[in-house]
Amino acid sequence: MxxxxxxxxxxxxxxxxxxxxxxxxxxxxxxxxxxxxxxxxxxxxxxxxxxxxxxxxxxxxxxxxxxxxxxxxxxxxLDSETIEVIRTLCDNLINTKDIQNLDLPLVYLLTERLLTDALAKDDMDYRIDMLDREIENCYFFINMTKRVMTNPSIVASYRQKGLMALEQLLRYLDKDLFLTLSEQSRHIVLTNSRYGATLYECLDPQDYTMANTQIQFLKRAIEIIRDPFYRNAAPDFDWKYQEFRIYEFMTQIGYNFPSEDIAQKTLSYADFCMQLWESDPDYYKTVSAWEEVKGRRLKIQYMAGVLSASDYLDQLYQLYTKRDATDYDTCGFDMNVEYPLDYLIYRNQDDQHKKKLHMVRDVYQSSLSYIFHMPKQGLLAVALDPYSRMLISFEEYPGIISFEQMGLCSFAALHPPTYVHSKMVANITRCLTRHLLEMKPDLFQDVFAFLKLPSTLSSYDAVIDFAYHAAICHDFGKLMIIDTIFVYGRKLFDSEFDLIKEHPSVGYRLLSSHSSTKKYADVARGHHLWFDGSRGYPLDFDVAASPLKAIIDIVMIADCMDAATDSVGRSYNKGKTLSDYEKEVQEGAGTRYAPWGVELLADEKTRQDLEYLLTKERLNLYAETYRLLSSL
CATH class of the missing domain: 1.10.287 (Helix Hairpins)
Structure with missing residues:
Protein backbone atom coordinates (compact mmCIF):
# COMPACT_ATOMS: atom_id res chain seq x y z
CA MET A 1 0.00 0.00 0.00
CA LEU A 78 -6.81 28.60 12.57
CA ASP A 79 -7.80 24.95 12.32
CA SER A 80 -6.86 22.47 15.02
CA GLU A 81 -4.07 20.84 13.00
CA THR A 82 -2.34 24.17 12.37
CA ILE A 83 -2.64 25.08 16.05
CA GLU A 84 -1.10 21.77 17.04
CA VAL A 85 1.92 22.01 14.72
CA ILE A 86 2.61 25.64 15.69
CA ARG A 87 2.41 24.82 19.40
CA THR A 88 4.85 21.96 18.86
CA LEU A 89 7.22 24.21 16.94
CA CYS A 90 7.19 26.75 19.76
CA ASP A 91 7.87 24.05 22.33
CA ASN A 92 10.80 22.78 20.29
CA LEU A 93 12.31 26.24 19.84
CA ILE A 94 12.02 27.15 23.52
CA ASN A 95 12.48 24.42 26.09
CA THR A 96 12.22 26.01 29.53
CA LYS A 97 13.05 22.75 31.29
CA ASP A 98 16.43 22.48 29.56
CA ILE A 99 16.92 26.28 29.49
CA GLN A 100 17.16 26.29 25.70
CA ASN A 101 16.24 29.17 23.44
CA LEU A 102 16.73 28.54 19.74
CA ASP A 103 14.51 31.25 18.27
CA LEU A 104 12.64 33.35 20.81
CA PRO A 105 11.60 36.12 18.36
CA LEU A 106 9.90 33.61 16.06
CA VAL A 107 8.18 31.93 19.00
CA TYR A 108 6.94 35.32 20.16
CA LEU A 109 5.40 36.13 16.76
CA LEU A 110 3.75 32.71 16.56
CA THR A 111 2.41 33.00 20.10
CA GLU A 112 0.93 36.41 19.32
CA ARG A 113 -0.81 34.86 16.30
CA LEU A 114 -2.17 31.96 18.34
CA LEU A 115 -3.32 34.27 21.12
CA THR A 116 -5.27 36.40 18.65
CA ASP A 117 -6.88 33.22 17.40
CA ALA A 118 -7.64 31.97 20.92
CA LEU A 119 -9.26 35.23 22.00
CA ALA A 120 -11.65 34.95 19.03
CA LYS A 121 -12.84 31.49 20.11
CA ASP A 122 -14.85 30.07 23.00
CA ASP A 123 -12.29 27.40 23.91
CA MET A 124 -11.33 28.38 27.48
CA ASP A 125 -8.42 25.92 27.78
CA TYR A 126 -6.94 27.17 24.51
CA ARG A 127 -7.28 30.78 25.61
CA ILE A 128 -5.67 30.20 29.00
CA ASP A 129 -2.83 28.21 27.47
CA MET A 130 -2.05 31.01 25.03
CA LEU A 131 -2.25 33.70 27.71
CA ASP A 132 0.21 31.60 29.70
CA ARG A 133 2.58 31.33 26.75
CA GLU A 134 2.29 35.06 26.07
CA ILE A 135 3.31 35.83 29.66
CA GLU A 136 6.26 33.46 29.48
CA ASN A 137 7.49 34.81 26.15
CA CYS A 138 7.12 38.41 27.30
CA TYR A 139 9.23 37.55 30.33
CA PHE A 140 11.91 36.07 28.09
CA PHE A 141 11.91 39.25 26.00
CA ILE A 142 12.01 41.43 29.12
CA ASN A 143 15.01 39.45 30.27
CA MET A 144 16.71 40.00 26.91
CA THR A 145 15.78 43.61 26.16
CA LYS A 146 16.44 44.96 29.65
CA ARG A 147 20.13 44.72 28.70
CA VAL A 148 19.49 47.50 26.15
CA MET A 149 19.94 50.24 28.72
CA THR A 150 19.63 53.09 26.23
CA ASN A 151 16.02 52.53 25.15
CA PRO A 152 13.74 51.58 28.06
CA SER A 153 10.70 51.80 25.77
CA ILE A 154 11.68 48.47 24.19
CA VAL A 155 11.53 46.50 27.43
CA ALA A 156 8.49 48.53 28.53
CA SER A 157 6.53 47.39 25.47
CA TYR A 158 7.04 43.71 26.32
CA ARG A 159 6.29 44.34 29.97
CA GLN A 160 3.02 46.04 29.05
CA LYS A 161 1.95 43.17 26.77
CA GLY A 162 2.86 40.61 29.40
CA LEU A 163 0.95 42.46 32.11
CA MET A 164 -2.12 42.73 29.86
CA ALA A 165 -2.08 38.96 29.38
CA LEU A 166 -1.49 38.43 33.09
CA GLU A 167 -4.43 40.64 34.00
CA GLN A 168 -6.73 38.60 31.77
CA LEU A 169 -5.42 35.33 33.17
CA LEU A 170 -5.67 36.28 36.83
CA ARG A 171 -9.33 37.21 36.41
CA TYR A 172 -9.93 33.48 36.63
CA LEU A 173 -8.85 33.57 40.28
CA ASP A 174 -12.39 34.79 40.90
CA LYS A 175 -13.73 31.82 42.82
CA ASP A 176 -16.85 31.37 40.71
CA LEU A 177 -14.86 31.52 37.47
CA PHE A 178 -12.11 29.32 38.88
CA LEU A 179 -14.56 26.46 39.42
CA THR A 180 -15.58 26.55 35.75
CA LEU A 181 -12.04 25.76 34.59
CA SER A 182 -10.52 22.41 33.75
CA GLU A 183 -7.87 21.03 36.08
CA GLN A 184 -5.09 21.95 33.66
CA SER A 185 -6.31 25.54 33.35
CA ARG A 186 -6.64 25.87 37.13
CA HIS A 187 -3.01 24.84 37.49
CA ILE A 188 -1.92 27.39 34.87
CA VAL A 189 -3.77 30.20 36.65
CA LEU A 190 -2.31 29.25 40.03
CA THR A 191 1.20 29.04 38.61
CA ASN A 192 0.91 32.54 37.18
CA SER A 193 -0.28 33.92 40.49
CA ARG A 194 3.41 33.44 41.36
CA TYR A 195 5.18 33.52 38.00
CA GLY A 196 3.60 36.84 37.03
CA ALA A 197 6.02 38.57 39.40
CA THR A 198 8.80 37.99 36.86
CA LEU A 199 7.23 40.56 34.54
CA TYR A 200 8.40 43.27 36.94
CA GLU A 201 12.08 42.31 36.73
CA CYS A 202 14.54 44.95 35.57
CA LEU A 203 18.29 45.45 35.29
CA ASP A 204 18.40 48.62 37.39
CA PRO A 205 19.20 47.60 40.99
CA GLN A 206 18.00 51.02 42.17
CA ASP A 207 14.45 50.64 40.82
CA TYR A 208 12.85 50.03 44.20
CA THR A 209 9.36 50.70 42.82
CA MET A 210 9.68 47.52 40.77
CA ALA A 211 11.04 45.66 43.78
CA ASN A 212 8.13 46.67 46.01
CA THR A 213 5.62 45.85 43.26
CA GLN A 214 7.05 42.34 43.05
CA ILE A 215 6.89 41.94 46.82
CA GLN A 216 3.22 42.95 46.93
CA PHE A 217 2.42 40.61 44.03
CA LEU A 218 4.03 37.67 45.82
CA LYS A 219 2.29 38.50 49.09
CA ARG A 220 -0.97 38.00 47.20
CA ALA A 221 0.38 34.64 46.00
CA ILE A 222 1.04 33.68 49.63
CA GLU A 223 -2.58 34.49 50.49
CA ILE A 224 -3.70 32.16 47.69
CA ILE A 225 -1.63 29.18 48.86
CA ARG A 226 -3.07 29.64 52.36
CA ASP A 227 -6.66 29.84 51.14
CA PRO A 228 -8.46 26.48 51.65
CA PHE A 229 -10.72 27.21 48.68
CA TYR A 230 -7.92 26.99 46.12
CA ARG A 231 -6.32 23.99 47.81
CA ASN A 232 -9.62 22.13 47.73
CA ALA A 233 -10.36 23.20 44.15
CA ALA A 234 -6.93 22.06 42.91
CA PRO A 235 -5.91 19.13 45.14
CA ASP A 236 -3.39 17.74 42.62
CA PHE A 237 -1.58 21.03 42.15
CA ASP A 238 2.01 20.93 43.48
CA TRP A 239 1.44 23.26 46.41
CA LYS A 240 4.75 22.31 47.98
CA TYR A 241 6.63 23.46 44.90
CA GLN A 242 4.50 26.61 44.63
CA GLU A 243 5.19 27.64 48.21
CA PHE A 244 8.93 27.15 47.93
CA ARG A 245 9.11 29.03 44.65
CA ILE A 246 7.19 31.98 46.11
CA TYR A 247 9.70 32.31 48.94
CA GLU A 248 12.55 31.76 46.52
CA PHE A 249 11.19 34.57 44.32
CA MET A 250 11.03 36.80 47.38
CA THR A 251 14.64 35.93 48.11
CA GLN A 252 15.59 36.74 44.53
CA ILE A 253 14.08 40.22 44.92
CA GLY A 254 16.28 40.89 47.93
CA TYR A 255 19.24 39.58 45.98
CA ASN A 256 18.55 41.66 42.84
CA PHE A 257 17.82 44.94 44.66
CA PRO A 258 20.70 45.42 47.13
CA SER A 259 19.37 47.95 49.61
CA GLU A 260 18.89 47.77 53.35
CA ASP A 261 15.16 48.46 53.04
CA ILE A 262 14.49 45.71 50.48
CA ALA A 263 16.81 43.32 52.34
CA GLN A 264 14.89 43.79 55.58
CA LYS A 265 11.59 43.22 53.77
CA THR A 266 12.81 39.96 52.23
CA LEU A 267 15.12 38.53 54.91
CA SER A 268 12.40 36.53 56.66
CA TYR A 269 11.41 34.97 53.33
CA ALA A 270 15.05 34.07 52.64
CA ASP A 271 15.26 32.45 56.08
CA PHE A 272 12.06 30.51 55.52
CA CYS A 273 13.22 29.43 52.06
CA MET A 274 16.36 27.96 53.65
CA GLN A 275 14.29 26.26 56.36
CA LEU A 276 12.01 24.70 53.76
CA TRP A 277 14.97 23.40 51.77
CA GLU A 278 16.61 21.87 54.84
CA SER A 279 13.32 20.25 55.89
CA ASP A 280 13.29 18.02 52.80
CA PRO A 281 16.57 18.17 50.86
CA ASP A 282 15.72 15.20 48.64
CA TYR A 283 12.70 17.03 47.27
CA TYR A 284 13.93 20.61 47.17
CA LYS A 285 17.25 19.83 45.51
CA THR A 286 15.19 18.97 42.43
CA VAL A 287 13.84 22.54 42.52
CA SER A 288 16.93 24.56 43.49
CA ALA A 289 20.42 23.70 44.62
CA TRP A 290 21.41 24.44 48.21
CA GLU A 291 24.17 26.75 46.94
CA GLU A 292 21.60 28.92 45.17
CA VAL A 293 19.49 29.33 48.29
CA LYS A 294 22.56 29.88 50.47
CA GLY A 295 24.25 32.44 48.22
CA ARG A 296 21.18 34.65 47.84
CA ARG A 297 20.46 34.54 51.55
CA LEU A 298 24.06 35.54 52.34
CA LYS A 299 23.73 38.72 50.29
CA ILE A 300 20.41 39.64 51.90
CA GLN A 301 21.89 39.05 55.36
CA TYR A 302 24.79 41.34 54.50
CA MET A 303 22.55 44.07 53.08
CA ALA A 304 20.25 43.83 56.11
CA GLY A 305 23.20 44.26 58.48
CA VAL A 306 23.09 40.72 59.86
CA LEU A 307 26.49 39.77 58.36
CA SER A 308 29.66 41.85 58.26
CA ALA A 309 31.33 42.49 54.93
CA SER A 310 34.22 40.23 55.92
CA ASP A 311 31.95 37.31 56.87
CA TYR A 312 29.85 37.74 53.73
CA LEU A 313 32.85 37.80 51.42
CA ASP A 314 34.53 34.88 53.17
CA GLN A 315 31.45 32.69 52.82
CA LEU A 316 30.74 33.87 49.28
CA TYR A 317 34.26 33.06 48.14
CA GLN A 318 34.04 29.65 49.78
CA LEU A 319 30.90 28.98 47.73
CA TYR A 320 32.74 30.12 44.62
CA THR A 321 35.64 27.73 45.22
CA LYS A 322 33.17 24.82 45.21
CA ARG A 323 31.81 25.69 41.78
CA ASP A 324 31.50 23.12 39.03
CA ALA A 325 32.79 24.71 35.83
CA THR A 326 30.83 22.18 33.77
CA ASP A 327 27.45 22.87 35.41
CA TYR A 328 25.22 24.86 33.07
CA ASP A 329 22.04 24.64 35.11
CA THR A 330 20.81 27.72 36.97
CA CYS A 331 23.02 26.79 39.92
CA GLY A 332 26.01 26.69 37.63
CA PHE A 333 25.31 30.21 36.37
CA ASP A 334 25.04 31.44 39.96
CA MET A 335 28.24 29.76 41.09
CA ASN A 336 30.31 30.64 38.02
CA VAL A 337 29.04 34.12 37.15
CA GLU A 338 26.57 35.62 39.67
CA TYR A 339 28.43 34.97 42.93
CA PRO A 340 31.88 35.90 41.63
CA LEU A 341 30.33 39.12 40.30
CA ASP A 342 28.98 39.89 43.77
CA TYR A 343 32.41 39.20 45.20
CA LEU A 344 33.99 41.70 42.81
CA ILE A 345 31.36 44.34 43.56
CA TYR A 346 31.59 44.12 47.36
CA ARG A 347 35.25 43.17 47.90
CA ASN A 348 36.16 46.84 48.33
CA GLN A 349 33.98 46.93 51.45
CA ASP A 350 36.58 44.87 53.34
CA ASP A 351 40.26 45.79 53.64
CA GLN A 352 41.54 42.21 53.60
CA HIS A 353 39.58 41.15 50.53
CA LYS A 354 40.44 44.42 48.81
CA LYS A 355 44.10 43.37 48.82
CA LYS A 356 43.48 39.98 47.17
CA LEU A 357 43.94 41.09 43.58
CA HIS A 358 44.79 37.57 42.44
CA MET A 359 41.14 36.67 43.07
CA VAL A 360 40.07 39.37 40.61
CA ARG A 361 42.17 37.83 37.85
CA ASP A 362 40.85 34.37 38.71
CA VAL A 363 37.20 35.48 38.66
CA TYR A 364 37.38 37.19 35.27
CA GLN A 365 39.43 34.41 33.70
CA SER A 366 37.18 31.62 34.99
CA SER A 367 34.00 33.49 33.99
CA LEU A 368 35.26 33.90 30.43
CA SER A 369 36.23 30.24 30.29
CA TYR A 370 32.82 29.20 31.63
CA ILE A 371 30.98 31.22 29.00
CA PHE A 372 33.17 29.94 26.18
CA HIS A 373 32.71 26.26 27.09
CA MET A 374 28.95 26.65 27.50
CA PRO A 375 26.86 24.28 25.32
CA LYS A 376 25.76 26.08 22.18
CA GLN A 377 22.13 24.93 21.89
CA GLY A 378 20.47 27.93 23.47
CA LEU A 379 21.84 28.73 26.90
CA LEU A 380 23.41 31.98 25.77
CA ALA A 381 20.41 34.17 26.57
CA VAL A 382 20.29 32.81 30.14
CA ALA A 383 24.01 33.36 30.67
CA LEU A 384 23.93 36.89 29.27
CA ASP A 385 21.74 38.19 32.10
CA PRO A 386 24.41 37.80 34.81
CA TYR A 387 27.25 38.34 32.34
CA SER A 388 25.83 41.67 31.21
CA ARG A 389 25.73 42.77 34.86
CA MET A 390 29.39 41.80 35.10
CA LEU A 391 30.19 44.08 32.16
CA ILE A 392 28.10 46.95 33.56
CA SER A 393 29.69 46.59 37.01
CA PHE A 394 33.19 45.93 35.65
CA GLU A 395 35.97 47.59 37.61
CA GLU A 396 39.34 48.09 35.97
CA TYR A 397 42.46 46.92 37.76
CA PRO A 398 45.73 48.29 36.32
CA GLY A 399 48.10 45.50 35.44
CA ILE A 400 45.36 42.87 35.68
CA ILE A 401 42.67 43.58 33.11
CA SER A 402 41.25 46.64 31.36
CA PHE A 403 37.73 47.06 30.03
CA GLU A 404 39.08 46.94 26.48
CA GLN A 405 40.71 43.57 27.21
CA MET A 406 37.58 42.28 28.94
CA GLY A 407 35.40 43.29 26.02
CA LEU A 408 37.68 41.71 23.43
CA CYS A 409 38.02 38.47 25.40
CA SER A 410 34.24 38.42 25.84
CA PHE A 411 33.76 38.58 22.08
CA ALA A 412 36.22 35.72 21.65
CA ALA A 413 34.35 33.60 24.20
CA LEU A 414 30.82 34.52 23.11
CA HIS A 415 31.15 34.99 19.36
CA PRO A 416 34.61 34.52 17.76
CA PRO A 417 33.64 36.12 14.40
CA THR A 418 32.88 39.40 16.19
CA TYR A 419 36.26 39.23 17.92
CA VAL A 420 37.93 38.90 14.52
CA HIS A 421 35.73 41.67 13.11
CA SER A 422 36.76 44.04 15.92
CA LYS A 423 40.44 43.35 15.31
CA MET A 424 40.00 43.63 11.54
CA VAL A 425 38.25 46.99 11.80
CA ALA A 426 41.03 48.16 14.12
CA ASN A 427 43.74 47.08 11.69
CA ILE A 428 41.98 48.66 8.71
CA THR A 429 41.42 51.83 10.73
CA ARG A 430 45.10 51.99 11.65
CA CYS A 431 46.04 51.59 7.99
CA LEU A 432 43.59 54.23 6.74
CA THR A 433 44.51 56.68 9.50
CA ARG A 434 48.22 56.40 8.74
CA HIS A 435 47.78 57.02 5.03
CA LEU A 436 45.18 59.76 5.49
CA LEU A 437 47.45 61.60 7.93
CA GLU A 438 50.10 61.65 5.24
CA MET A 439 47.66 62.80 2.56
CA LYS A 440 45.38 65.20 4.44
CA PRO A 441 46.68 66.01 7.95
CA ASP A 442 44.37 69.04 8.21
CA LEU A 443 41.41 66.66 8.60
CA PHE A 444 42.75 65.75 12.05
CA GLN A 445 42.99 69.21 13.62
CA ASP A 446 40.08 68.53 15.98
CA VAL A 447 41.54 65.13 16.86
CA PHE A 448 44.90 66.70 17.77
CA ALA A 449 43.05 69.20 19.96
CA PHE A 450 40.94 66.49 21.61
CA LEU A 451 44.07 64.48 22.44
CA LYS A 452 45.90 67.66 23.48
CA LEU A 453 48.68 67.02 21.00
CA PRO A 454 50.54 69.38 18.68
CA SER A 455 49.43 69.04 15.06
CA THR A 456 52.88 67.95 13.94
CA LEU A 457 54.47 64.83 12.51
CA SER A 458 55.62 63.81 15.98
CA SER A 459 51.98 63.29 17.04
CA TYR A 460 51.00 61.01 14.17
CA ASP A 461 51.80 57.76 15.98
CA ALA A 462 49.67 58.78 18.97
CA VAL A 463 46.71 59.57 16.70
CA ILE A 464 47.11 56.26 14.86
CA ASP A 465 47.26 54.37 18.16
CA PHE A 466 44.17 56.19 19.42
CA ALA A 467 42.25 55.37 16.24
CA TYR A 468 43.25 51.71 16.51
CA HIS A 469 41.98 51.31 20.07
CA ALA A 470 38.81 53.29 19.37
CA ALA A 471 38.09 50.88 16.52
CA ILE A 472 38.77 47.89 18.77
CA CYS A 473 35.94 49.12 21.01
CA HIS A 474 33.54 50.28 18.29
CA ASP A 475 31.15 47.30 18.63
CA PHE A 476 31.27 46.77 22.40
CA GLY A 477 27.56 47.56 22.58
CA LYS A 478 26.93 44.25 20.81
CA LEU A 479 28.08 42.42 23.93
CA MET A 480 24.69 43.18 25.49
CA ILE A 481 22.75 41.77 22.52
CA ILE A 482 25.11 39.06 21.31
CA ASP A 483 22.26 36.54 21.27
CA THR A 484 20.68 38.62 18.49
CA ILE A 485 24.00 38.71 16.61
CA PHE A 486 23.90 34.91 16.77
CA VAL A 487 20.86 34.79 14.45
CA TYR A 488 22.19 33.19 11.28
CA GLY A 489 19.37 30.80 10.48
CA ARG A 490 17.01 33.36 8.91
CA LYS A 491 16.57 37.03 8.15
CA LEU A 492 16.23 39.34 11.13
CA PHE A 493 12.75 40.40 12.21
CA ASP A 494 12.04 44.09 12.73
CA SER A 495 12.14 43.64 16.51
CA GLU A 496 15.66 42.21 16.26
CA PHE A 497 16.91 44.98 13.99
CA ASP A 498 15.52 47.51 16.47
CA LEU A 499 17.74 45.93 19.12
CA ILE A 500 20.80 45.91 16.87
CA LYS A 501 20.31 49.61 16.11
CA GLU A 502 20.80 50.29 19.83
CA HIS A 503 24.32 48.85 19.99
CA PRO A 504 26.16 52.12 19.18
CA SER A 505 24.35 53.89 22.02
CA VAL A 506 24.87 50.96 24.39
CA GLY A 507 28.56 50.89 23.47
CA TYR A 508 28.78 54.62 24.14
CA ARG A 509 27.34 54.09 27.60
CA LEU A 510 29.61 51.15 28.43
CA LEU A 511 32.77 52.89 27.24
CA SER A 512 31.85 56.14 28.99
CA SER A 513 31.72 54.37 32.35
CA HIS A 514 35.43 53.48 32.35
CA SER A 515 38.29 55.96 32.54
CA SER A 516 40.46 54.07 30.06
CA THR A 517 37.79 53.85 27.33
CA LYS A 518 35.56 56.90 27.73
CA LYS A 519 37.69 58.78 25.19
CA TYR A 520 36.54 56.26 22.55
CA ALA A 521 32.83 56.59 23.33
CA ASP A 522 31.96 58.99 20.47
CA VAL A 523 33.47 56.58 17.95
CA ALA A 524 31.26 53.73 19.17
CA ARG A 525 28.21 55.98 19.11
CA GLY A 526 28.78 57.38 15.63
CA HIS A 527 30.20 54.54 13.57
CA HIS A 528 26.86 53.69 11.91
CA LEU A 529 26.01 57.28 10.96
CA TRP A 530 26.49 58.47 7.41
CA PHE A 531 29.13 61.09 6.68
CA ASP A 532 26.49 63.77 6.08
CA GLY A 533 24.42 62.66 9.09
CA SER A 534 21.33 62.10 6.96
CA ARG A 535 20.94 58.39 7.63
CA GLY A 536 22.16 55.62 9.88
CA TYR A 537 21.74 55.39 13.64
CA PRO A 538 21.44 56.87 16.22
CA LEU A 539 20.12 59.99 14.51
CA ASP A 540 19.99 61.92 17.79
CA PHE A 541 23.81 62.07 17.81
CA ASP A 542 25.22 65.13 16.02
CA VAL A 543 28.25 63.39 14.55
CA ALA A 544 29.41 66.54 12.77
CA ALA A 545 29.90 68.25 16.14
CA SER A 546 32.19 65.55 17.51
CA PRO A 547 35.90 66.41 17.66
CA LEU A 548 36.49 62.81 16.59
CA LYS A 549 34.54 63.16 13.33
CA ALA A 550 37.57 62.18 11.23
CA ILE A 551 38.13 59.00 13.26
CA ILE A 552 34.42 58.17 13.18
CA ASP A 553 34.38 58.47 9.38
CA ILE A 554 37.45 56.23 9.11
CA VAL A 555 35.97 53.58 11.40
CA MET A 556 32.72 53.72 9.43
CA ILE A 557 34.62 52.92 6.21
CA ALA A 558 36.69 50.23 7.94
CA ASP A 559 33.60 48.64 9.48
CA CYS A 560 31.76 48.49 6.16
CA MET A 561 34.88 47.29 4.34
CA ASP A 562 35.39 44.33 6.65
CA ALA A 563 31.69 43.42 6.55
CA ALA A 564 31.62 43.61 2.76
CA THR A 565 34.75 41.55 2.16
CA ASP A 566 34.37 38.94 4.91
CA SER A 567 33.42 35.49 3.68
CA VAL A 568 34.11 33.68 6.96
CA GLY A 569 31.99 35.23 9.70
CA ARG A 570 28.94 36.25 7.66
CA SER A 571 26.90 33.44 6.18
CA TYR A 572 24.79 35.88 4.16
CA ASN A 573 27.82 37.35 2.39
CA LYS A 574 30.16 35.56 -0.04
CA GLY A 575 32.63 38.42 0.29
CA LYS A 576 33.20 41.26 -2.16
CA THR A 577 36.60 42.23 -3.51
CA LEU A 578 38.27 45.45 -2.43
CA SER A 579 37.54 46.83 -5.91
CA ASP A 580 33.84 46.04 -5.44
CA TYR A 581 33.82 47.92 -2.17
CA GLU A 582 35.76 50.82 -3.68
CA LYS A 583 32.92 51.30 -6.18
CA GLU A 584 30.48 51.43 -3.29
CA VAL A 585 32.53 54.20 -1.66
CA GLN A 586 32.66 56.11 -4.95
CA GLU A 587 28.87 55.94 -5.28
CA GLY A 588 28.33 57.07 -1.69
CA ALA A 589 31.06 59.73 -1.51
CA GLY A 590 29.79 62.86 0.21
CA THR A 591 26.66 61.19 1.55
CA ARG A 592 27.30 57.83 3.18
CA TYR A 593 31.08 58.00 3.00
CA ALA A 594 33.58 60.82 3.46
CA PRO A 595 34.60 62.37 0.11
CA TRP A 596 38.28 61.72 0.80
CA GLY A 597 37.52 57.98 0.86
CA VAL A 598 37.65 57.81 -2.93
CA GLU A 599 41.14 59.29 -3.14
CA LEU A 600 42.38 57.26 -0.19
CA LEU A 601 41.25 53.91 -1.58
CA ALA A 602 42.67 54.79 -4.99
CA ASP A 603 46.12 55.33 -3.49
CA GLU A 604 48.40 52.44 -4.53
CA LYS A 605 50.22 52.11 -1.18
CA THR A 606 46.94 52.14 0.72
CA ARG A 607 45.48 49.45 -1.52
CA GLN A 608 48.52 47.22 -1.13
CA ASP A 609 48.25 47.41 2.66
CA LEU A 610 44.50 46.80 2.56
CA GLU A 611 44.81 43.79 0.25
CA TYR A 612 47.16 42.20 2.76
CA LEU A 613 44.85 42.93 5.69
CA LEU A 614 41.79 41.55 3.92
CA THR A 615 43.50 38.28 3.01
CA LYS A 616 46.46 37.09 5.04
CA GLU A 617 45.83 39.20 8.14
CA ARG A 618 42.22 38.03 8.46
CA LEU A 619 43.43 34.42 8.47
CA ASN A 620 46.12 35.36 10.99
CA LEU A 621 43.43 36.76 13.26
CA TYR A 622 41.47 33.52 13.20
CA ALA A 623 44.68 31.73 14.17
CA GLU A 624 45.08 34.28 16.98
CA THR A 625 41.50 33.59 18.07
CA TYR A 626 42.26 29.88 18.23
CA ARG A 627 45.27 30.50 20.48
CA LEU A 628 43.25 32.80 22.73
CA LEU A 629 40.38 30.33 23.07
CA SER A 630 42.83 27.51 23.75
CA SER A 631 43.98 29.44 26.81
CA LEU A 632 40.48 29.67 28.27
Missing part, protein backbone atom coordinates in the same frame (compact mmCIF):
# COMPACT_ATOMS: atom_id res chain seq x y z
CA UNK A 2 1.37 3.42 -0.96
CA UNK A 3 2.42 5.60 1.99
CA UNK A 4 0.86 9.02 1.41
CA UNK A 5 2.14 12.16 3.11
CA UNK A 6 -0.61 14.44 4.39
CA UNK A 7 -0.29 18.24 4.33
CA UNK A 8 0.04 18.16 8.12
CA UNK A 9 2.87 15.61 7.91
CA UNK A 10 4.68 17.73 5.33
CA UNK A 11 4.39 20.90 7.42
CA UNK A 12 5.45 19.05 10.57
CA UNK A 13 8.49 17.60 8.83
CA UNK A 14 9.49 20.99 7.44
CA UNK A 15 9.18 22.65 10.85
CA UNK A 16 11.11 19.86 12.56
CA UNK A 17 13.88 20.30 10.01
CA UNK A 18 13.84 24.05 10.71
CA UNK A 19 14.51 23.33 14.39
CA UNK A 20 17.24 20.81 13.57
CA UNK A 21 18.95 23.33 11.31
CA UNK A 22 18.83 26.03 14.00
CA UNK A 23 20.58 23.65 16.40
CA UNK A 24 23.14 22.76 13.75
CA UNK A 25 23.79 26.43 12.98
CA UNK A 26 24.46 27.13 16.66
CA UNK A 27 27.14 24.45 16.70
CA UNK A 28 28.65 25.49 13.38
CA UNK A 29 28.95 29.18 14.28
CA UNK A 30 30.95 28.51 17.47
CA UNK A 31 32.73 25.20 16.98
CA UNK A 32 34.58 23.46 19.76
CA UNK A 33 38.35 23.80 19.42
CA UNK A 34 39.07 20.38 20.85
CA UNK A 35 40.60 18.14 18.21
CA UNK A 36 41.85 21.06 16.13
CA UNK A 37 45.61 20.59 16.00
CA UNK A 38 46.72 23.62 13.98
CA UNK A 39 45.65 27.23 14.49
CA UNK A 40 45.33 27.61 10.72
CA UNK A 41 42.84 24.74 10.71
CA UNK A 42 40.50 26.85 12.86
CA UNK A 43 40.07 29.46 10.13
CA UNK A 44 39.54 26.74 7.54
CA UNK A 45 36.93 25.10 9.74
CA UNK A 46 35.04 28.36 10.27
CA UNK A 47 35.10 29.13 6.56
CA UNK A 48 33.67 25.69 5.82
CA UNK A 49 31.12 26.03 8.63
CA UNK A 50 29.84 29.42 7.54
CA UNK A 51 29.49 28.28 3.97
CA UNK A 52 27.32 25.47 5.32
CA UNK A 53 25.42 27.94 7.50
CA UNK A 54 24.61 29.93 4.37
CA UNK A 55 23.01 26.86 2.80
CA UNK A 56 21.07 25.99 5.97
CA UNK A 57 19.89 29.58 6.39
CA UNK A 58 18.54 29.66 2.84
CA UNK A 59 16.54 26.49 3.54
CA UNK A 60 15.15 28.05 6.72
CA UNK A 61 14.18 31.22 4.89
CA UNK A 62 12.15 29.13 2.47
CA UNK A 63 10.31 27.46 5.37
CA UNK A 64 9.46 30.85 6.84
CA UNK A 65 8.36 32.21 3.47
CA UNK A 66 6.29 29.20 2.40
CA UNK A 67 4.84 27.96 5.70
CA UNK A 68 5.26 30.36 8.60
CA UNK A 69 4.65 33.76 6.96
CA UNK A 70 1.25 32.73 5.52
CA UNK A 71 0.14 31.67 9.00
CA UNK A 72 1.38 34.89 10.59
CA UNK A 73 -0.22 37.08 7.93
CA UNK A 74 -3.55 35.29 7.71
CA UNK A 75 -6.51 36.84 9.48
CA UNK A 76 -8.55 33.64 9.32
CA UNK A 77 -9.31 31.44 12.30
Missing amino acids: ENKTTPKDYITNQLNEYVARMIQIRHLSSPEIFGIEQSTDYASLLLKNFQQIGVLAEQNRRVIQEIIDPILQSGDL
